[in-house]
Amino acid sequence: MNPPTATATSFSAALANATRTAHSGAEHSPFMAALMGKTLPLAGYVDLLVQYLHVYRALEDGAAALADDPVVAPFLSSALNRVPALEADIADLTARPEVSGMTFAPTEAAVRYADRIREVSASSPGRYVAHHYTRYLGDLSGGFAIGRLVGAAYGLSPEDGGRFAIFDAIDDPAAFKNAYRSSLDAAPWSPDQQDEVVAEVLDAYRFNVELFASLDHHGA
Numbered sequence: 001m002n003p004p005t006a007t008a009t010s011f012s013a014a015l016a017n018a019t020r021t022a023h024s025g026a027e028h029s030p031f032m033a034a035l036m037g038k039t040l041p042l043a044g045y046v047d048l049l050v051q052y053l054h055v056y057r058a059l060e061d062g063a064a065a066l067a068d069d070p071v072v073a074p075f076l077s078s079a080l081n082r083v084p085a086l087e088a089d090i091a092d093l094t095a096r097p098e099v100s101g102m103t104f105a106p107t108e109a110a111v112r113y114a115d116r117i118r119e120v121s122a123s124s125p126g127r128y129v130a131h132h133y134t135r136y137l138g139d140l141s142g143g144f145a146i147g148r149l150v151g152a153a154y155g156l157s158p159e160d161g162g163r164f165a166i167f168d169a170i171d172d173p174a175a176f177k178n179a180y181r182s183s184l185d186a187a188p189w190s191p192d193q194q195d196e197v198v199a200e201v202l203d204a205y206r207f208n209v210e211l212f213a214s215l216d217h218h219g220a
C-alpha cells in the first residue's frame, strides 16, 4: 500500500504558489530593474513615491473603514501604515535641487489601482485583504532589499527620504509575516472565496506592473 501523498496545502502556501509567476513579472518589470540597477534618476523614485502615496491612501482609508470587519480585522495593524512615511519622504526629496521645479501627480494607472482598492473596500472584505497582502507582505519581503539599494543610490537616511522601507514598529518582520500567513489560513473563506482572493492578488500584481510602466519615461 502506498503511503498517503495528499497533504493539505495551506491557503497561504497555495496563494504564494498561484501568484509566483505574477510576482516574478512585477519584480522584473523594466522600472523595478532600473530602480534595483541604480540607473533610475531621483525624479523617477520621487514619482514612484507619489504613485504609492495615492495607492496607500486607498489601502489605509480601507483599513480604517474595515477596522471592525471580523474577516479583515486580523490582518490590520497600524505598524504597517505607510502614508506618514511616504508624505515625509516626498517632502524631503522634492526639496532636493535635482527635482526642484518638477511636478508629480498620480498617473492614470495609479488612479485605476487606487479606485479598485476603494471599490473592493466597500464591497468585498476578501478582495480588500488581497490588496493589503500584495503590498504590505511585499514591503516586508523584497521591500527591505529594495530599500537598501535605493537608500544607497540616492543617499537616503531614516531622517531624509528613507522612511518608506523602515517599519519602526515591527521588530521581527519574519514573525510578523508568519502571523499574517496564519491569519490567511484561519480566514473563514469558502473555496470559491479563496479563489476570489487569489484572482484579486493576480489583479493587484497587474495593477502594480501597470503603475511601474506608467513611470517608464523616467528612464527604465
Ligand code: HEM
Pocket (backbone or CB within 6 Å): 012, 015, 016, 023, 026, 027, 028, 032, 036, 133, 134, 135, 137, 138, 139, 141, 142, 143, 145, 146, 177, 204, 205, 208
Ligand atoms: C525588485 C523587486 C522585488 C524583489 C527583489 C522581491 C523579492 C521578494 C522576495 C525575496 C520574497 C520572498 C520573501 C520570503 O519568502 O519571506 C518576496 C515576497 C513577496 N513579494 Fe516581492 N519582490 C519584489 C517586488 C515585489 C512587488 C512589486 C510586489 C507587489 C506589488 C511584491 C510582493 C510580494 C509579496 C506579496 C510577497 C509575499 C509572498 C508570500 O510569501 O505569500 N514583490 N518578494
